[in-house]
Amino acid sequence: EVVKVANPAHIESGYFSIPKPIEFPTEHGLTAHAFYYAPRNQDHEAPAGEKPPLVVHCHGGPTGSAGQTYPFEYQYWTSRGFALVDVNYGGSSGYGRAYRQRLNGNWGVVDVDDCINAARHLVERGLVDGDRVSITGGSAGGFTVLLSLTKRDFYNAGASHYGIGDLELFVKETHKFESRYCDWMVGPYPERADVYRERSAIHYADNMTCPVILFQGAEDKIVPPDQAETFVEACRQKHLPYAYVLFEGEQHGFRQDKNIRRAFEGELSFLAQVFGFEPADDIEPVKIENR
Template structure:
């Protein structure tokens, strides 16, 4: 990423052309920049913090710590410094770094830190921490400390939620501390008693998630906009909505209704800014006037396909089946060209798996719709945006209930004649690739499948995964020493002989997450069992393909694969209606 600033003439590059901005804390980064009165603090590609002067654009390196990574930046204008999460030697700390490069440890001793938030007068600091083996969306704690005149922290204590919870995104509105907590079943806003006496007061929000899973630092889904007013994101039936709330009676108004997801809410000079995502536009930075609700695009937001009709997402709900089930939601896209015959379906399992599909522009979806396929992105149990119980339903059941939900979605769409139930394909990336593989093992429902750098051996992944996710697989499948049979049953590599339908694999040679040997071993096992899987290798790609040529090649090879294996009995070879 590169650094831009908004000028009177519009967005312009800011800082040196060679400056790349990216944090790698926890493997996923976030919070790689923070604006201040003198300029902008950034985490550069080498993971060191720099200050880019607003006056002359001069870039000054503030840290020289090659073993450390930084993220979650927050400017402390009062003391002319930046606060950050520092990760080094498998430890994290909250630190402060001055413009002269002097570094001070503010707090340590917790396994993970995120979301530092300063009070308006700079005298209090709130943050979130959690301990291994938890992930932050399972259990975390809110902390508060007093900031001395000299900049040190004192009287640090945790502010325990009424029930076990995941808390995130603390923020001060004047002298009041707010946080998003899911202790009542949804990530909702709560005002917290700063004295730690257990007084958590509801923000009067509806029963829906007001954030998604905090994979990255620096997330912001709620923001005070002055005079007791708030901007808040809500996730309703998988769609992000932006609401403005005001007054003690919580009068509210939805704004920017043409968008389906919102991130990074900020206020500057009375205007609300955010990153907004739409089904028909490229990601945009919006400026919204809180009084009128008027919106304008200040950057991005272009039409990605001006000559082509965009495929629009249709909200679908698959009803529950039995007492051990829940309704599931997804987004369905129809092919561009109408046909007398029901179209083939590509069913997509999102990655994470604690993540979600959103109704936002996805060029891959449009590629398939332009070529006669229907596409469905499914928010199976374990997805975010549907409450704590739904999100945690995946505990110990990965490779089971997600697969059941994908099958239910395919059957539901076919039962209404929306798709050809005999020509259903399933695919996914990373953990979504694992779900696709388990579906191909457990079911004969799918005509063929595609694994895009998907997990094939969870135990091997567990041995090699990074610190942030070191306890995640044990949560998804249970500790392996306690559930050895379950791990064996949920390992695609051990059941390659049960995949009877065609499979295609894509793998990056530099992937540090799903290491290349996982895919090689799976392909070899399938061949040894008499299968004929296709493997496409990209030596220079990592976990997720970045190069345009790689992405184009992946789509074209997958299309050719689906086209061959999606023929009707009376079709000629190479033709797909």
């Protein structure tokens, strides 16, 4: 007799994508790891010969990890025709010490390269559409998003959720608990201020070649709103395509159900406009400026 289950929600298997672990080649002759979620919806079938768009998800931490689980937020995308790859870039936990230490001094390099190489691997295998690739992530993942869009010309769209655009500003403003985190992942500050500047997307916004959307909590103390707002202002001044959604009363990570829903629907609306399709959902569109 089953007394209680961890998650009582039931979703028919025809709507649920099961993650597949993949290992792919990356820089310096190494390999990295990820979980691939294929699109799945028993009520719909893609047109013959059409490959799905891809969402590249980069986890936070940045020294956390993606697990082989069934997160409902990923099913939001796969049930709507997207493929998703959840990247455990070098520095992620769970693959041994050497793998974990790849990020030492290399945050903003290894994570960026591994996310791109995960997407490139799927494109080369013919699993996804290489002309419709977006990158998304929150907090440290948002940092990787913004740096990927400004330091590489690979993606077609990107979404930063409470991400870091200015590392120097971050180390000056973040909460005490993580105030020395970057000493290990980037270098001591202010001694290596040059590296902090080189790894800050805010200084390279004019290199961006695709639209970006930013989501931010107005009361975030870990990644304060001025991280998003300074990047938005840079996009505005340089006439770059962007959208910005600010949630009043939210902190680091969104907790109110209406805002969680709006963040998903806003990102879907954004990608629908960029990739050129009509979402099946009846959702409020976001406005992309300078497009």
